[in-house]
Amino acid sequence: MSPLVIFDARHGWRNWEAMKTFFTERQTTVSARPWNAIPKIPKLSQNITTRVLSGKNETVGRFTLAAILILSLIVFVKRKSLDRKSKAAFLLISVWLLVALAGLGNYKQEIYDHYFGFFFAAPFLLLGGLVEKITKTERNKILIGTLSIGIILLVSVNLFGNPLRYQPNRQLQRSQAVADKIIEESGGERFNLAVLAERNYDDGYQYFLELRGVPVIDIDPQLADETTAEQLFVVCELAKEKCDPTHSPKAEVANFGWSKIEEEWDISGVTLYQLVHTE
Numbered sequence: 611m612s613p614l615v616i617f618d619a620r621h622g623w624r625n626w627e628a629m630k631t632f633f634t635e636r637q638t639t640v641s642a643r644p645w646n647a648i649p650k651i652p653k654l655s656q657n658i659t660t661r662v663l664s665g666k667n668e669t670v671g672r673f674t675l676a677a678i679l680i681l682s683l684i685v686f687v688k689r690k691s692l693d694r695k696s697k698a699a700f701l702l703i704s705v706w707l708l709v710a711l712a713g714l715g716n717y718k719q720e721i722y723d724h725y726f727g728f729f730f731a732a733p734f735l736l737l738g739g740l741v742e743k744i745t746k747t748e749r750n751k752i753l754i755g756t757l758s759i760g761i762i763l764l765v766s767v768n769l770f771g772n773p774l775r776y777q778p779n780r781q782l783q784r785s786q787a788v789a790d791k792i793i794e795e796s797g798g799e800r801f802n803l804a805v806l807a808e809r810n811y812d813d814g815y816q817y818f819l820e821l822r823g824v825p826v827i828d829i830d831p832q833l834a835d836e837t838t839a840e841q842l843f844v845v846c847e848l849a850k851e852k853c854d855p856t857h858s859p860k861a862e863v864a865n866f867g868w869s870k871i872e873e874e875w876d877i878s879g880v881t882l883y884q885l886v887h888t889e
Contacts, residue, residue: 648715651711654715658711659672663733664768673760685744707736709729710726779879785814786818787877788877788878792843792882793819802837802839802842802843802866803844803845804842804844806845806847806848806855807845807848827839841885842885844863844882844883844885855869855883856869868887869886869887870885871884871885872884
């Protein structure tokens with residue numbers, strides 16, 4: 611973490627200040643009352659089990675969560691048979707998961723899969739540890755057989771949902787192709803850039819444009835005359851019928867002013883528009 615700390619120190623501790631603001635002032639994002647997370651724990655636990663352990667299959671996720679709870683109860687009832695090292699391991703994993711549930715439970719916005727990164731290993735370690743202890747201590751062949759079948763099914767579901775089975779979105783190559791088209795159509799003149807998407811931003815496209823030394827200009831409303839170019843390129847990653855670049859409320863489009871579509875192109879699954887000012 612030292613590079614981040616050094617960066618923060620050199621730039622007025624901006625990340626530290628943002629973190630304090632995030633947890634103390636932005637009440638629309640994070641709840642200031644930790645106990646508000648309690649009602650969300652059952653649903654959140656199911657989401658974690660489904661997305662992390664069960665290949666995003668909700669039915670399998672529910673059964674997996676139920677299995678983990680049952681196995682945990684069995685191990686807890688027979689905890690006297692656990693050695694000191696095993697007890698410490700289960701305690702550590704339990705605290706790890708409880709802290710994660712409390713933290714995510716107090717977050718008021720949409721929870722995406724990559725938010726699970728800070729405890730990603732914990733569900734696997736918990737399930738693996740429970741299965742190991744039960745198979746070593748239990749003599750019930752039916753229980754052992756059921757566990758074996760369950761693990762095989764769980765592995766199969768994850769293999770079936772493996773993202774390597776599907777074509778990649780080639781976001782890097784797409785960004786390069788769109789940037790090259792913008793360079794070709796801009797004619798060496800300066801321009802503004804906007805991206806219409808559900809989750810993406812213009813950084814990827816702007817990176818390749820700036821890498822090639824292209825004069826892409828960000829509009830500053832306070833310096834509109836100086837920063838508003840004669841053309842605006844809009845990259846729309848939405849479905850074609852949802853693309854309406856001339857009426858988008860996004861700041862990069864609205865600040866450009868009244869406009870009309872001069873040209874449009876379909877490139878690698880996205881639509882690129884060239885907008886100019888209306889007379």
